[in-house]
Amino acid sequence: xxQLVQSGVEVKKPGESLKISCEASGYNFTxxxxxxxxxxxxxxxxxxxxxxPGDDDTRYSPSFxxxxxxSADKSIRTAYLQWSSxxxxxxxxxxxxxxxxxxxxxxxxxxxxxxxxx
Amino acid sequence: xxxxIQPPSVFVSPGQTASITCSGDKLGDKYACWYQQKPGQSPIxxxxxxxxxxxxxxxxxxxxxxxxxxxxxxxxxxAMDEADYYCQAWDNRIGVFGGGTKLTVx
Numbered sequence: 177x178x179q180l181v182q183s184g185v186e187v188k189k190p191g192e193s194l195k196i197s198c199e200a201s202g203y204n205f206t207x208x209x210x211x212x213x214x215x216x217x218x219x220x221x222x223x224x225x226x227x228x229p230g231d232d233d234t235r236y237s238p239s240f241x242x243x244x245x246x247s248a249d250k251s252i253r254t255a256y257l258q259w260s261s262x263x264x265x266x267x268x269x270x271x272x273x274x275x276x277x278x279x280x281x282x283x284x285x286x287x288x289x290x291x292x293x294x
Numbered sequence: 295x296x297x298x299i300q301p302p303s304v305f306v307s308p309g310q311t312a313s314i315t316c317s318g319d320k321l322g323d324k325y326a327c328w329y330q331q332k333p334g335q336s337p338i339x340x341x342x343x344x345x346x347x348x349x350x351x352x353x354x355x356x357x358x359x360x361x362x363x364x365x366x367x368x369x370x371x372x373a374m375d376e377a378d379y380y381c382q383a384w385d386n387r388i389g390v391f392g393g394g395t396k397l398t399v400x
């Protein structure tokens with residue numbers, strides 16, 4: 177069974193750093209893209225960026241370029257989304273999702289709730 | 295940057311046909327996907343490549359894409375179809391989601 181399992185709830189203070197994860201199983205991790213999607217409270221989906229673990233090719237939405245870093249570790253089949261200095265406006269649920277060749281984001285993680293509050 | 299525009303809400307009676315539109319510049323030249331999201335759940339893919347259904351998605355879900363508009367159609371809408379629906383496309387290798395449409399079945 178194809179699965180993406182994300183790390184758990186995070187509660188952080190403004191200015192702190194954070195790295196959340198998305199562990200893949202049930203398929204060849206290096207041959208599918210992994211995207212990150214933000215959903216702020218009560219709002220819609222926002223495409224943040226995407227990585228191809230096979231060669232670490234990474235692309236960012238202009239809205240998120242320079243704000244976050246996407247990475248992957250092939251050896252443990254895990255993708256990451258990280259912040260160096262969180263803001264209250266980063267409070268959201270973050271989803272990872274698998275993608276290949278115009279077949280859509282066919283598998284999603286369960287989401288990671290990140291709350292940033294002083 | 296590229297934008298996809300959806301109506302905030304659509305209302306449909308049970309058993310009737312619901313149509314949700316997604317507008318973007320020359321969207322018909324790109325592939326459109328559609329995602330369903332119910333409260334407290336992760337999104338699921340219901341249409342890809344404009345009009346293809348993943349195997350687990352009921353036949354009542356269909357899609358089309360031409361000109362500047364992609365459309366998700368739900369025939370014989372059921373109460374369980376009440377959800378938020380998001381279109382998605384690619385522009386210069388960057389993904390874009392529409393703002394989402396809340397489908398209410400009443």
